[in-house]
Amino acid sequence: MTAILSTRGLRKDFVTAKPLFGEATVVQAVAGVSLDIAAGETFAIVGESGCGKSTLARLLLRLIDPTAGEVWYKGEDLASLPPARLRALRRDLQFIFQDPFSSLNPQMSVGALIEEPMRVHSIGTRTERRAKVADLLTRVGLRPEHADRYPHEFSGGQRQRIGIARALASGPTVLIGDEPVSALDVSIQAQVVNLLEDLKDDFGLTLVIIAHDLAVIRHMADRVAVMYLGEVVECAPAGDLYAHPLHPYAEALLAAIPVASYGARPARTMVEGDPPNPIAPPPGCKFHPRCPYATDICRVERPVLADMGGGRTVACHRATELSLQGLADLEQARTPAARGRFALYAQAMADKTAHNRPE
Structure with a gap:
């Protein structure tokens, strides 16, 4: 595998405001993440809200500076580049923001918004840039005449398409989407996901998708990294992860994917409790x-990512046991108090997903 984007020991700490009495505290949002993202693949980073995946996405493009660690893009460490060189590389590395409305300047026309990255990087003449704006609008499913309108005149799905066109304007090689469809309703989500897949093939992109909904990225991701409390606990080819997760947290996330049921609700595997x-x-x-x-041992020793073969790494003391026996065979290994815990947790996650989904 030829990695186009890699991280080594990437860490980001946020210091909370100092209280009137006592000391300020440190929150480790990303805790020593090491990843390799191959050129041309669709790589998904998933996990619950607050697990650090959006912070990791911003670190990958150095939209925020890391506390420690390295981010390598084509042999250059973004974390240590001077501003001039980093700005030049912005042309290759682009970002799709979660909220398509707040990420677009309401005082600029759609044409000006899409043209701006080309002006910043001195791409083409004014006539060539306007022609490319019209082409990009067509490619994302809008019309060239939409260039004269403003963001507030479009629906949420259309605004996200504008954001995608803007991200493509500089001709990037890596496109990172921070939950690019979570603010859209289900039918529009499918359209935008299909659009991203088509554009990936048309432009030869490497896609990195941040998501908390595993159902969204199930059929588009080549590999998936599962994050929990700032750490990657499992990274595997998508087909292997969905067929047989090895980390118990990955199992819980997959169990929480809503499924259509006509009659009795299917049994779900579960965990209980809130994130620490x-x-x-x-x-x-x-x-x-x-x-x-x-x-x-789980209570005293932190597991490290171990290579399980087949492109899969897992941070779990029982990963080998889970891999050999299968999760279903370990049902009896659970303590009586732990049996059935996964049903409450997965059901709560599924209910939360259904509650937050737009009508």
């Missing part, structure tokens, strides 16, 4: 307070 406080994460494995497979 990121200011004071638990010792050992961060997931052990909610894990139905946790043992004594």
Whole structure:
């Protein structure tokens, strides 16, 4: 695999405001993440809200500076580049923001918004730029005459298409989408996902998609990294992860995907409890307070990402056992108190997804 974008020990700490009494605290939003993203693939980063995936996405493009670690793009460490060189590389690395309305300047026309990256990077003449604006609008499913309108005149799905056209204007090689469809209703989500897949092929892009809904990226991702409390706990080819997750947290996320049911609700595997406080994460494995497979070692020793073969890495002390026996065979390994915990947690996640989905 030829990596076009890599991270090594990437970390980002945020310092909270100092209270009147006491000391300021540090939240480790990204905790030593190492990833390799191959040229031309669609790489998904998934996890619950607050797990650090959006912070990681911004670190990949150095929209925010890391506390420690490295981000490598084609042999250059973005984390240590001077501003002039970093600005030149912005042409290759573009971002699609989650909220298509707040990311577009309401005082600029759509044509000016899409043309701006080309002007910044001195791409083409004014006539050539306007021609490219018309072409990009057509490619994302809009009309050339929309260039004269303003963002507030469009629907949410149309605004997201404008954001995608703007991201493509500089001719990037890597496109990172921070939950690019989460603010859209279900029917529009499918349209934008299909559009991204088509544009990836047309422009030869490497796609990095941030998502909390595994159903959205199920059929578009080549590989998936699962994050929990700032760490990658499993990274695997999408087909392998969906068929047989090895980390218990990945299992819980997959169990929470809503499914159509005519009659009795299908049994779900579950965990209980809320994510730990990121200011004071638990010792050992961060997931052990909610894990139905946790043992004594999980409570005292933090697991590291281990190579399981086949392009899969897992941070779990029982990963080898889970891989050999299968998750279904380990049902009896759960303590009686832990049996059925996954049903409450996955059901809560599914209910939250249904509640937040626009009508």
